[in-house]
Structure formats: C-alpha cells, structure tokens
Amino acid sequence: METGTPLNPFESGxxxxxxxxxxxxxxxxxxxxxxxxxxLAPSVLKAIRHKRFxxxxxxxxxxxxxxxxxxxxxxxxxxxxxxxxxxxxxxSHLLQSDYRHASQPAAPxxxxxxxxxxxxxxxxxxxxxxxxxxxxxxxxxxxxxxKGAWTLMLHLPAxxxxxxxxxxxxxxxxxxxxxxxxxxxxxxxxxxxxxGNHHERTS
Amino acid sequence: MLVNRxxxxxxxxxxxxxxxxxxxxxxxxxxxxxxxxxxxxxxxGKKFFPWLYTIAxxxxxxxxxxxxxxxxxxxxDCELHTNSDHASQEEDKICALLDCQRIQGALTxxxxxxxxxxxxxxxxxxxxxxxxTALSISLSGAKMRVHxxxxxxxxxxxxxxxxxxxxx
Numbered sequence: 623m624e625t626g627t628p629l630n631p632f633e634s635g636x637x638x639x640x641x642x643x644x645x646x647x648x649x650x651x652x653x654x655x656x657x658x659x660x661x662l663a664p665s666v667l668k669a670i671r672h673k674r675f676x677x678x679x680x681x682x683x684x685x686x687x688x689x690x691x692x693x694x695x696x697x698x699x700x701x702x703x704x705x706x707x708x709x710x711x712x713x714s715h716l717l718q719s720d721y722r723h724a725s726q727p728a729a730p731x732x733x734x735x736x737x738x739x740x741x742x743x744x745x746x747x748x749x750x751x752x753x754x755x756x757x758x759x760x761x762x763x764x765x766x767x768x769k770g771a772w773t774l775m776l777h778l779p780a781x782x783x784x785x786x787x788x789x790x791x792x793x794x795x796x797x798x799x800x801x802x803x804x805x806x807x808x809x810x811x812x813x814x815x816x817x818g819n820h821h822e823r824t825s
Numbered sequence: 826m827l828v829n830r831x832x833x834x835x836x837x838x839x840x841x842x843x844x845x846x847x848x849x850x851x852x853x854x855x856x857x858x859x860x861x862x863x864x865x866x867x868x869x870g871k872k873f874f875p876w877l878y879t880i881a882x883x884x885x886x887x888x889x890x891x892x893x894x895x896x897x898x899x900x901x902d903c904e905l906h907t908n909s910d911h912a913s914q915e916e917d918k919i920c921a922l923l924d925c926q927r928i929q930g931a932l933t934x935x936x937x938x939x940x941x942x943x944x945x946x947x948x949x950x951x952x953x954x955x956x957x958t959a960l961s962i963s964l965s966g967a968k969m970r971v972h973x974x975x976x977x978x979x980x981x982x983x984x985x986x987x988x989x990x991x992x993x
Contacts, residue, residue, distance in 0.1 A: 643975050646982065649928040650947040652921070658836035659850045663828045666857040673858075679865035 732777030733817050737785075739763065739797065742770030744789045751785025751812070753778055758788050784812035828857050831874065834949055835881050841944050842885045844933045852888055856881035875951070878959035882941055889937050931981040939974030946971045 674680070693701075739747055747765075748758035753776065763772035772787075784804055786794050796803055800813030835856060840849035860880045867876055932940055945956045957967035 639979075642979055646928070646975060646978055647947045649924050650932070650943060650978075651950070653841070653925055653929055653932075653948060655833065655837055656840060656846070658832045658853065659846075662832050662836065662850055662853060666828045666832075666854050666861075669854070669858050670861045673862060675865050683865075 732779050735776045735778050735815070735817060737763070737774050737776065737787075737797065738799070739772045739787050740770065741772060741787075741789065744772065746790055747772040748788040748791070749774055749776075749785055750788055750794070751815075752783045753785070758791075763787075778815075778817050780817050783815040783817065785815060786812050827860075827873075827877075831877055832857070834874075835877065838878065838941075838944055838949060839881060839885050841929070841932060841948065842882075842889065842937060842940060844929075848888065848892075852885055853881065856884045859884060872955060872958065875955045875958035878945065878951075878955075879961060882959060885941075886937060927982065927985070928978075931978055931985065934981050935974060935978055939970060939977055942967065942970040943974040943978060947975075 675683070737749055741747060742765075747763040749761045749763060750756045750758045754761055761774065761776075763774040765772050784806075786796050788794050794810070796811045797813035800815070802814035802816070803811040804814050806812050832853065836849050836853045839852045839856070840846060843849055843852065856877075860877050863880065867873065932944070935943065942956060942960060945951045945959055946953065951959065953967055953971070954964060956971065957964045960967055960970070962970070
C-alpha cells in the first residue's frame, strides 16, 4: 500500500532529494524520441481496410451525421402543400370517426324496425310517434289476414323514440309489447323505442 | 489521419516500455488496430489521446506479462538521437549519451506499473489528469504512482552508480 508518501517530490523531503528527482525527471524528458518505422502507418491502414464496425454503431453514426438538403422554393411549397393536405385529410378522418362514434348515425336508409300489434278486431291501425311528429298519415299498418296482426316496417335513424298505436283512428294505446314506457304528461304512457346502429328490431 | 498523428508518441511509449524497436512496432500496430475496432466505444467529448494510450498500455502490459525477460536499450538508440544542442561540444555529447543510456537502462529495470506512469508524466509530459485516465486509476493514485516511480528510479540509478564505482 502506497501511503504516507508525499505526492509531489519537489515539495517536501530534503532539498538534495528534490534536486535529484528533478534531475531524473529532466533526463527522462531528454531521452531520444524515435521515429516510428516507416511501414507502421501503412501496415495499420492495410489491416483495418476491410474491418467494419458493428451494424449498430454504423447505423448510429449514420443517424448522427448531419445531412445537407438542397431544395428550391417551389419544391418546398409543394412538400408543404402535401403535408398540409395529408394533415387535413387525417384530421378530417379523425373528426368524422369521432362524430360517428358519438352520435351513432343510422346506416343508409335507417335501421329497419318492424312494429307489430296483435289486434284482429281493429279495422285500422296507425303508428304515431316522435319519428313522424305524431302524424299518422302515411304510417298505416297492414293486417296479416292469417295471423290477424298489424305490422309496419320503418327505417329509423339510431336514436330514442316514443310512439303509440292509433286504433280505428280514435283510440291511442301504447305498444303492449314494448320494453320501456314513458309518461306523456297527460296521464297516459307512450312506448319507448331505442334504435342502435346495428339492430333490427321487431316489436 | 489518426495513425499518422499519434504513431510517434505511441511507438515511443511502447518502445520505452519494452526496450525493443521490433516489439514496439508490432505492439503499436496492434494497438492502433484495436483502437480502430473499439472506436465505437469511444465517447465523444473525452480526450482521445489518453484513451488511445490506455489501449496501447493494456496491450503492452499483456505483452510484458507474457514476456518477462529483461531487456536493455542498445546504446546506438541514444547515440543516434542525442539532443542536437549537445552536438557542438564533444564532451557534453558524451555526457548526454551516458545520461541517456543510464536513464534508459534504469527505466527498463523499473517495474512496468511505475515505468508507464513515469514515462507518461515526464517523457510524454501528459497532465496528471490524463496520466490517471490513461492508467485507469484515480488522480491521487496517479500522483502517488508517479512519485513512487521516480523515487524507485533514483534508487536504481544510485545502486547502479555504487556498483560501477565498486567495480572500478
């Protein structure tokens, strides 16, 4: 263990020793500096000529090396326009996707819904609701003579609807087969219909 | 080119470690090839020279461990490369020649741990921080090793001088 020895030979110890060490240091400094063999550098170059760095290092070096790009203003404008266009298309696509997801619009033509009412004694049955502003015109149901059931197929966008059947043009009743009902504020109830994007409902 | 720039100090450092021109040339060549192979490990921002020295020293140490036979420096090395300032006076030239031979002979008898430290500090004149880096030791360790190496060198020189006096 090299402890307890002064670090600088010229700062401590006897003056004679310091001078002796300084002389030795000077003599070392004055030892000849030889010229390397002439063939040293060429032999090294020859040996490393076909050596290749690991691929990881070469890729890193390539990535870190600065590159110069030369372009005209016209080229820059074209590239900028292209980038803006691509960005706009991308943003638009994203927005549309979000909107579709949020609002769940109906498939083209709406979701087919078949309303059915088993009321063989009725002479006519119509459907009114929020989807037709409670106007029965054009929403008359057809009677299946064999089953005695009244049916009407609707194509509705996805959403939440209230509806009822109008019997013989005067009596209004909610759909007895509905799963949900809602008060109409006048002491009666309406059937509730919830239409999704991918549902085909038969009431 | 890095080889052209550093071949002389690397060759001389190895030469002083081994005492043989042939070995120094071979080891220097190997050291440069190893440095090239490990170049991707070199961290930018650090000093290249101490890093290169470290590789050369490690390679030389391995060589010295395998070849523990002592070597002496031929006198013609000193003769050929004596400082030209002394050439004008024959007596000074002879003294310088003897000093050169004496110090080189003592260096070859110094253990290689101290030898490399002393050579880097006083012959290559590296800052102590670079000596520490090249030797892969702490700054205080480098200072200690250089100082101890110098003292041991003095002891070797004094022993040689005493031996020569007794012989005469």
